[in-house]
Amino acid sequence: MENKAPREADHPEEVLDLVNENDEVIGSTTRKDIYAQGLRNYRVIHAFIINDEGKLWIPRRVGSKKLYPNGLDYSIAGHVESGETYTEGLIKEAKEEVGLDLTKTPYKEIGRFSPHMHAVHCFQHVYEISSNEVPDYSHDDFSGFEWLPPKEIIDRYNEGEVGKEDIPEVIRLCYLS
Numbered sequence: 001m002e003n004k005a006p007r008e009a010d011h012p013e014e015v016l017d018l019v020n021e022n023d024e025v026i027g028s029t030t031r032k033d034i035y036a037q038g039l040r041n042y043r044v045i046h047a048f049i050i051n052d053e054g055k056l057w058i059p060r061r062v063g064s065k066k067l068y069p070n071g072l073d074y075s076i077a078g079h080v081e082s083g084e085t086y087t088e089g090l091i092k093e094a095k096e097e098v099g100l101d102l103t104k105t106p107y108k109e110i111g112r113f114s115p116h117m118h119a120v121h122c123f124q125h126v127y128e129i130s131s132n133e134v135p136d137y138s139h140d141d142f143s144g145f146e147w148l149p150p151k152e153i154i155d156r157y158n159e160g161e162v163g164k165e166d167i168p169e170v171i172r173l174c175y176l177s
Helices: 031-037 086-098 150-158 167-175
Strands: 015-019 025-030 043-050 056-061 076-079 108-113 123-130 142-148
Touching: 015 031, 015 043, 025 031, 043 086, 056 150, 076 086, 086 123, 108 167, 123 167, 142 150, 150 167
Parallel strands: 043 123
Antiparallel strands: 015 025, 043 056, 043 076, 056 142, 108 123
């Protein structure tokens, strides 16, 4: 039997909404085109799992990731797909990446950031989930994790640690301001 590689048509390209400076939808295009054009007017969600000691659950991305291989990541992160709300995106990504059912697990929004008003790469809503448990994370996405105080994460970036680019700024805005 012949082993065929999956065709691109088998995996439809992710379509994301484009927004104006007020975070209002003005169109949509593929994630691939957004990155190719260097656009910043799309939406993402980020979430931190925080324990009773105030430490954040920070996973390390697998080495096969295109962006930031082996780098630090948010506890949960993802694009808000076209037609989806930020909350819907959060609920979807929490289930996919860390096995959390946010229809049954409390969470709260802790920040809304814009590339027009903050030093971040796109529009984003940031959430927090309180838990002392290590989530049932996706080993396809993450190779490991650490519980880290917010300031230590920023210190690691300052010392050359690799990870998603907005993490230090988002942590400053949410936890150290």
